[in-house]
Amino acid sequence: MVGGAGGQARVAVVGTGLIGGSVLLRLRDAGVDVAGWDPDPATRRRLGEQGVGAPDTVEEAVAGRDVVFLCGPLPTLPATLARVAATTDDSCVLTDVGSTKAEVATAATTQGLGHRFVPGHPMAGADRAGLGAASTGLLDGAAWVLCPGPTGMAAFRRLAALLIDVFHARVVPMSAPEHDSAAALASHLPHLLAGALAGTVQRSALRDAVLALAAGSFSDGTRVAGGPPERTANMLLGNRERVLAELDAVRAYLDDLAEALRAGDPGKLAGRLAEGRTARVALRGRAFTAHRREFPAAADHAGELAYLRELGAAGGHLTGCRVAGGAVTYTAHLPVTPPLG
Template sequence: MRMVDRPGARVRVAVIGTGLIGGSVLLRLADAGLDVAGWDPDPATRDRAQGRGVVAPATIEQTVADRDLVFLCGPLPTLPDTLARVAELTAPGCVLTDVGSTKVEVAEAADRLGLTDRFVPGHPMAGAESAGLTAASPALLAGAAWVLCPMPGAATDAFRWLTGLLVELFGARVVPMSAPAHDSAAALASHVPHLLAGALAGATQRAPLRDAVLALAAGSFSDGTRVAGTPAERTANMLLGNRDRVLHELAEVRAFLDGLAAELRADDAPALIARYTEARAARLALVDRRFVGQAREFPAGGDHDAEVTWLRGLGDAGGHLTGCRIGPDAVSYTARLPVAD
């Protein structure tokens, strides 16, 4: 992938924050041969990055100087301020993106700062319960669903270019969505599961027979509590950053759970079976999704509203982009849409 205004040059990238996700981005870009530098506020982490063969300057200023693309990968509450700082330190043509697990707050900050022409809110849907650069891997994000939030207007150019790069370098399935749609979907897909995992693991920790429970724990317990091993501060930041949507979806989950409990209490086997049959359908759809290909082309310039409307509709329908080719007169997308159950 090459910047359109510098034919023949390597893409120059900076990664700000080199924990699990940022570190994995950094290592993959380095493996791909890009000119990449990473910065972290922790000097020991910068030393580890250098030990893994990656350039890790002492300051943000040195790290982002003369870059084509900057990934903002610090803690969620710091992203708006980091965005403002990095924007001041980079040229207007430098594309900015983030990897935060909520999108509305940082998207609104970009709008206030007048950065919607070059900031593309992003969220790779991958991770682990471990943390830090020591847990990072260049393969962690391979093939991940990677949400990008396109906005009408000139920001489409940054979105197009970043989409192509993520597909090429990470094999990403780019899911285009509006920031509010992402936060609503992520609440149920990611954030509420952290609440449920924490509740199950927390109740076990307090149980009189805790050690016996852990001795008997098999796949269902291990799968259901995996994300409870995530560092507590990271989980709290994610939940608080999407509080209203998380609480709304939690109420929906609680209503379904209350129904299960009522049917169990009433010894109503048919109703219990029916409810689990409904739940099983979602699980089967997850593990056996089938897709159909789609291609669309839009004018490279002019009014981008139709393009953005199509992109957001694709993501809302569960689809993703598999490619983006930018020509002098048109941009061509290849996509995949799920087949109806």
Template sequence: MTDGTTGRYAGVRAAVIGTGLIGGSVLLRLAEAGLDVVGWDPDPATRERAQHRGVVAPATIEQAVAGRDVVFLCGPLPTLAGTLALVAELTAPGCVLTDVGSTKVEVAEAADRLGLTDRFVPGHPMAGAESAGLTAASPTLLAGAAWVLCPAPGAATDAFRWLTGLLVELFDARVVPMSASAHDSAAALASHVPHLLAGALAGATQRAPLRDAVLTLAAGSFSDGTRVAGTPAERTANMLLGNRDRVLHELDEVRGFLDGLAAALRADDAPALVARYAEARAARSALSGRRFVGQTREFAVDGDHDAEVTWLRGLGDVGGHLTGCQVDSGTVSYTAWLPVAD
């Protein structure tokens, strides 16, 4: 990542609405990069903390978004649709809007109803921590993160292109283009169900007769498996409820695999246990040893936007990502990376 107002995004005026862990980290990184950025939070104490960290934090949301080129919406999931409608009214039509919520279908549908798909790009940086609030935020938290963006067909491609370039340049992001529904389906298994499993393991331990002994013996497997159980309960509940149907579907898939393990254990069937754990180990090994091959894809700036969006979404569906988006002389050029088959 670069510091200082260099590159094609020098002079961009940004605002961050909601300055908790993720919003605060976006805010601090944009400030570190030298952008003209302000942060607003409904909590006066949080705004004061932002000012103590050297960031401008106006008293009202109207002051925060006035004259901005891009606004990041980072409040709680249930508030995003309402905040989007308000910020859209307060900003110029050319202001790009995005969010960082962990579910995408609901806010994407709200943008469609409001007629904002030309400038709102649903987003979700895949990073975080079990702690919360601006005090836990860091300008490096999102560095190099996989950052989902959901391009809509048509003129929204312009906002998607611009925002992709900004995230790559300022956050070193790996932009993963997906439809909102594909994101929510993938995130259910990649992020949301793990919160359920972590909560179940930690919750069962809390109720166990030998709770303190368990905690004394707990090593890496318990610590790793329960880390996200330390996430604030309300934030986790909002995430799970916001993607309820997909989470329940994927939980059934996980339960089916777990039932198979339990059946093999009851039957004293070592070969079946070994086979299932070999299958699980393959996924874990692929996670840590993934390789990618690069390609460049070009489209006419004013060409077939539907074809461009179809290619972008397909890239995300197969596990690919973008590390560049450049618009020159009527052509948009993407630097894409696709996973190599195991």
């Protein structure tokens, strides 16, 4: 964990709900000098009771820090970014944990912060909210998307090293648009479908009978519907066009299933379900190959950036990032594609 002067990083977390609180508590337990800030005075008092400095203002919390995590609601991020940037040194790395990336990445570029803002998204969560739901283990080993930009490679390296060191993160480097496209299917649409299924049950005349029979399939399929509706709405609206496009694809797949069911065609129905099973099995059984790549630390970063984005788009991730001797070395993992047949 390298700070601005070569020592241990001093970190601040702005917004200490489920994700921000989990980031902060893990950093605290790792022995990192970390401060937190939340707009809720009661939450700031709770942070103080847990041994974390929690000043009354954002400016006090982020002053003199090497890294700042922005963890508030999605609509607030561009304004919070500007406020934090105005208070911190130009060498301070800024990142966020929001579930959509294109909008905040554009805001950072517009504000002239592309050299030190690295959009981020840890792929973890829970169906509860607030500091009381946060835990030191929530983000342990999580896939953590970072979106490196052409002027921000030094910031990306510092942040990636910290995440790997403290959180054992599998850092997934992607462009912001590619993240939002992938997250639409991996995260956002499942929230929408879970809400649709649970909402249909809520409207059913047999609601209580359905809930009496509900077991693993209903519980697993609707888990994320238990989260705060406002948080889910912000996420869906922040990625609206991509979610709507993927929703059309899901509708088309449902139409195929319905057509096979209506026709009483067991072969076609089983075939469509088998496609889904293939993806589900691959989720739990993927194998990876490891490799290392080295780039000059101070040279033109176009090749390094292209490599990182291609790695993430191919389903790969990083478990090592080390800068030494004028070079940056990545330890990377790519999924093995099983042979057909």
